Amino acid sequence: MSISVKNVSKRFGNFQALDNVSIEVTSGCLLALLGPSGCGKTTLLRIIAGLEIPDSGSVRYQDTEVTHSRIQDRNVGFVFQHYALFRHMSVFENIGFALRVRKWSQSKVDQRVSELMHLVRLQGMEDRMPSQLSGGQRQRVALARALAAEPKVLLLDEPFGALDAKVRSELRAWLRRLHEEIHMTSVFVTHDQEDAFAVADKVVVMRNGRIEQQGKPVEIFEHPANPFVMDFLGHVNVFHGRQENDVPLLTGFRGPEEGEGSGKWVYVRPHELDLYLHNQVDGSLVGTIIQVLPVGGIIRVLLEDPVSTARIQVDLHHLRAKELLLENGKRMWVAPKRIRTFEPEYSI
Amino acid sequence: MDSFNGDKVAGLSPVPNVAAEAASFAPPSLRDCRTESPFIQYTLIILAWFFFLGILGIPILYLFTQAFSVGISLFFQSIFADKDTLNSIFLTLTIAPLAVLLNTVFGLNAAWLLTRYRFPGRTLILTLIDLPFAVSPVVTGLCLVILAGSRTWVGYWLDRLGIPFLNNTPSMVMGTMFVTLPIIVRELIPVLEEIGPEQELAATSLGANGTQMFLRITLPNIAIGLLYGVLLCNARAIGEFASVAVVSGRIAGATETMPLRVERLFQEYKSPADFALASLLALMAFGTLLAKGLIENRLNYRHHSVKKGKMGQ
Numbered sequence: 001m002s003i004s005v006k007n008v009s010k011r012f013g014n015f016q017a018l019d020n021v022s023i024e025v026t027s028g029c030l031l032a033l034l035g036p037s038g039c040g041k042t043t044l045l046r047i048i049a050g051l052e053i054p055d056s057g058s059v060r061y062q063d064t065e066v067t068h069s070r071i072q073d074r075n076v077g078f079v080f081q082h083y084a085l086f087r088h089m090s091v092f093e094n095i096g097f098a099l100r101v102r103k104w105s106q107s108k109v110d111q112r113v114s115e116l117m118h119l120v121r122l123q124g125m126e127d128r129m130p131s132q133l134s135g136g137q138r139q140r141v142a143l144a145r146a147l148a149a150e151p152k153v154l155l156l157d158e159p160f161g162a163l164d165a166k167v168r169s170e171l172r173a174w175l176r177r178l179h180e181e182i183h184m185t186s187v188f189v190t191h192d193q194e195d196a197f198a199v200a201d202k203v204v205v206m207r208n209g210r211i212e213q214q215g216k217p218v219e220i221f222e223h224p225a226n227p228f229v230m231d232f233l234g235h236v237n238v239f240h241g242r243q244e245n246d247v248p249l250l251t252g253f254r255g256p257e258e259g260e261g262s263g264k265w266v267y268v269r270p271h272e273l274d275l276y277l278h279n280q281v282d283g284s285l286v287g288t289i290i291q292v293l294p295v296g297g298i299i300r301v302l303l304e305d306p307v308s309t310a311r312i313q314v315d316l317h318h319l320r321a322k323e324l325l326l327e328n329g330k331r332m333w334v335a336p337k338r339i340r341t342f343e344p345e346y347s348i
Numbered sequence: 349m350d351s352f353n354g355d356k357v358a359g360l361s362p363v364p365n366v367a368a369e370a371a372s373f374a375p376p377s378l379r380d381c382r383t384e385s386p387f388i389q390y391t392l393i394i395l396a397w398f399f400f401l402g403i404l405g406i407p408i409l410y411l412f413t414q415a416f417s418v419g420i421s422l423f424f425q426s427i428f429a430d431k432d433t434l435n436s437i438f439l440t441l442t443i444a445p446l447a448v449l450l451n452t453v454f455g456l457n458a459a460w461l462l463t464r465y466r467f468p469g470r471t472l473i474l475t476l477i478d479l480p481f482a483v484s485p486v487v488t489g490l491c492l493v494i495l496a497g498s499r500t501w502v503g504y505w506l507d508r509l510g511i512p513f514l515n516n517t518p519s520m521v522m523g524t525m526f527v528t529l530p531i532i533v534r535e536l537i538p539v540l541e542e543i544g545p546e547q548e549l550a551a552t553s554l555g556a557n558g559t560q561m562f563l564r565i566t567l568p569n570i571a572i573g574l575l576y577g578v579l580l581c582n583a584r585a586i587g588e589f590a591s592v593a594v595v596s597g598r599i600a601g602a603t604e605t606m607p608l609r610v611e612r613l614f615q616e617y618k619s620p621a622d623f624a625l626a627s628l629l630a631l632m633a634f635g636t637l638l639a640k641g642l643i644e645n646r647l648n649y650r651h652h653s654v655k656k657g658k659m660g661q
Contacts, residue, residue, distance in 0.1 A: 071552055
């Protein structure tokens, strides 16, 4: 079932939480609302769920207008940020709650709950209390509970927020697989770009109650619409400069011509820079290595521009790094493989 | 867990029964955890015992010795042979439960409203809800007398509709309610704050209606706190004197509750009947305290077993 949000605005006192926001979630799509805290992503999710009523605008599920209908009438599955498991009930009763209030027979409840326990891989834990579960298990109970009454839409508020890094990445992969299995229209909120990119079919980047950009993860990552999105999606080197003959010019640093955009500031991701022992590329920038860090599969090199003392971060493949014999204090030439330029923005 | 019980915590046996659990919360030994000089330690301990015995223990003990000094049979006779005394017991057992019931309904409503919603005047209500603790119950009684007096419109309408109020049970229930109003609310607010609205929202999102949400989620979560509040409220309601004394008119055999009856018997030098009834009142209070203690114990035990479960992970 598709979700369509049109021109929704919401204000809390003097705070404009949402300002004329519209999104479309196609049926079976897994969409991520991504943004820093206070950007309105949770408010938007709560409006989609029916936990908040928008000041203006409308929410539709497929062809049904639901803007003003209550959450209990919408048949949505909602996973709360801290799971909100019923502390006084066992895992079984937590998951079966939606069925109990719908007055299902005991045998049908048994059957459905055991199906769900299997789906979230918690078989054998029916009698545990929530306080006896780990964070990841609680999250899966919350998910199973939300799915029990076969909702048409699944909404998740910061589903990985309270988990440590390892459990987090496992659950991300698992949630993605689960989505492939059940193909339910889902929206989740996150402030972590990795969450969004690892799981979602479509990402909506928000800031200050507005949508900055929406699209497929690859699209957004490859073609960020503005410096905010570029900056939010990961580390980026910013070179303040000016343009000369339509070519962005930095402190002696000339980018290749396939660059994107037409602004004065040049944005280059760390993995899109390369290091050279000699001035091989026209307009390279000279930098002194101040730190070499192996981070996972890549080598992260921090350089300092001796003129402006600006720091530059370069991520190299470890084979390339070996070739260059990196060491602190060594002078290298930095040249981009790809650049984007934007007009300067001061409001970040 | 066993290693905890196993080490030398006052040599307790590691049997996980309620009594042992409760006892293990007591400080293991004075010398282990105090650094004050023995002189200060013992002065403080003696002071504590002095106040406890001097103000609470000895008077109550004396009350019971006086009441039973004439023998068990006379004790019971002085209570159950007097029609007016019996009536006062019956009246107290009517008024206290009624006041507690009404205050429970009000307390649940008010506590839920005050913790779950922000509305104009909320802070004012939160402040004023303690008023009955601060105002003397005599004032409360007088307020009711003035309000329902024959010269006011309230009194006029009560009279027109033929509702007996002053010098009758309704006003006594109201006086008791007024005095015990904050107790249950005060017990429930912190509990409701602590559990937060998320579980209730989750229940709603799963399709529960208001009643289902309250009965299946809110109530089980606050049950212990509510029971605790009800017991305290009950103890206070049974003993209420001043406000009831003012509104009841103190008609012997009709509007006299147990505390009022005790006072009358005392004024009329009817000893040991006054001591007997007073000790019955005290016993009721002890019963309440005992129930409270049992609940607390169960609560501690439950918390404890939850922690155990976590440690087992």
